[in-house]
Amino acid sequence: MAIQVINDKCRGCKLCIKACPFEAIDMVGKIAVINEKCTACKQCITACPFDAIEKTEEAAATVDLTAYKDIWVFAEQRGGKLMNVALELIGEGYRLSREISDSTKVCAVLVGDNVDNLAQECFEYGADSVYVLQNPLLKNYTTDGYTKVMSDACREYKPEIVIFGATHIGRDLAPRVAARLGTGLTADCTRLDVKVATYIDYANKNTTLDTSTLDPNDTNTQLKQTRPAFGGNLMATIICPKTRPQMSTVRPGVMQKREQVAGAKGELRTVKVAVAETDIRTKVVEIVKSTKEIVSLTDANIICSGGRGLGDGSGFDLIKKFADKVGGVVGSSRAAVDAGWIDHSHQVGQTGTTVKPNIYFACGISGAIQHLAGMQSSDIIVAINKDPDAPIFEVADYGIVGDIYKVIPQIIEEWDNAEKLYDATTK
């Protein structure tokens, strides 16, 4: 048990119960008691005015952590083409590796068949080394095949950190590898840090976290993995103190690619892989690229999103018209997807896509926390909603209270006049 109430100090004020996101505290008599829902998130410790709640020390490390070195990025490829997220993660791995030490490298790991030709692209986006794991049996992704060769390679080369894109493949593979290696994995991270000072800086700028208990001179470079939890209502920073490698999946579209350096060189390492047909218990019969409209929300400069406030599914006709006019892409809230008005591929938010366009138009979207989690880092947010109290207005740069069916047609009509209207105001 890690979170403990010091019975002598507890005054029964119930502030911890209010602060607990997990209903993990009960009152027994006049004393708070932690129940089995506790996730040791420490919200109660912060809330307690009497210092009556403490976290007991963790067990000492049992693995020799110093034997592990370098940052590995699973450089996901499909059909011989690198996924964008692989390049983003190489960029992030580059940044983290330089913060750990001068001798720490960022390494891209290519798994597939005839994929060594992708190594050059990895070098050009910042990889110091590329590990190539190839075999005809690895041509298409299979859970069993990829888990085996990735786990074997991690055991042999002992990377300190391994990061995967939180794609349908990364989220299938990473938990399996982590379980096989007996190490921790943090899902869907939106921020990674190694240096405490950098983490403090991030937290002060972007969060409500009280950083006074953190020491900026702390030299511990364990991976601090920040992710939305509880539907985005809470952010949690997770560590993996006792085991290695430290593993995370990272949402596509969140990290920054480095500037491509043509002709960049690095170290190419070919890894012998041991994989047999009998290791792979699933058979991929067919891979089909969707014929449905490809929604590239992550690359869009402008997103026009519709929500429950549209009233019914036909409202997306207007949103589509709007998006076409402004050169944007159609997005949606979870409520609109759940109502069956639009395909899930359009969904923005914690369980959909994370986006950060130049302009995000939220049309008839109330602004549930789980939606905000996926779009609040957009440069400019415009909210149009008939409810003046909708939470979306709390994050909007510009808000219009009104009927979307009246406001949007006007924006469409006036769009091409924007320059003229602006010039008129500056004269």
Add this chain to the structure above:
Amino acid sequence: MALKIIVCAKQVPDTNEIKIDPIKKTLIREGVPSILNHDDSNALEEALKIKDIYPDTYITVVTMGPPQAKDMLIECMAKGADAGVLASDRALGGSDTWATSNALAAAIQKIGDFDIIFAGRQAIDGDTAQVGPQIAEKLNIPQVTYVEEFELDKNMKDITVKRALEDGYEIIKLQTPCMLTTIKELNVPRYMSISGIFDSCKKDIPTWGAKELNVDVEKEVGLDASPTNVYRSFTPAGKGKGIMIEADSEREAAQMLLINLKSKHVI
């Protein structure tokens, strides 16, 4: 040979209903209902669809959680599951996904032989999608995640599934025993039936603690055994409130908005 199916489910707070106190920046939990996790209801539904065709199929729903999670198991049985098992113990508290999968894998082994395990892709409170694959790894069975179509051959052994990808799908064949994680495109969950509700109340739900599960509370389950720990947690900082555009007509509002956007050089 009757098919044995395990469904992994979780009782979760409806995160859509949670709001944040705008001043204190804390979660407002009052009145937030506990529900059967969405993806898990699709997992159960797929098992029930098999039982519709092969009525001698035996479905056991397994969950880990506090004693109140029994309510969710009763709901699953009222929909048609044959049995429910609750893994619950203070010693399991604070488990991360790795430790949770140890507990659930132990529970499944205690239940006995199985042909298919259905689990929801992810739970809406944690959104990790890790427990299903980690259970499969511990039981050493193949898995397919993001299943959106499912077909069982008459030989009760060969399975064909359609697995959703971001940019399409793949068709995968595998054999029982296996773990399949489900998404909402797979099916439309049914409601509880009156007779189901009536029958489910009479059923006994065993509660298994660490001792019954035969798991090591130092090394396999609970907070101390979990490889990941929470370092810090906090609420995201809201962006400062922006400009509310007030105008006499929609046309004027649209014009003022465009002028503002133009002045920011974003259009």
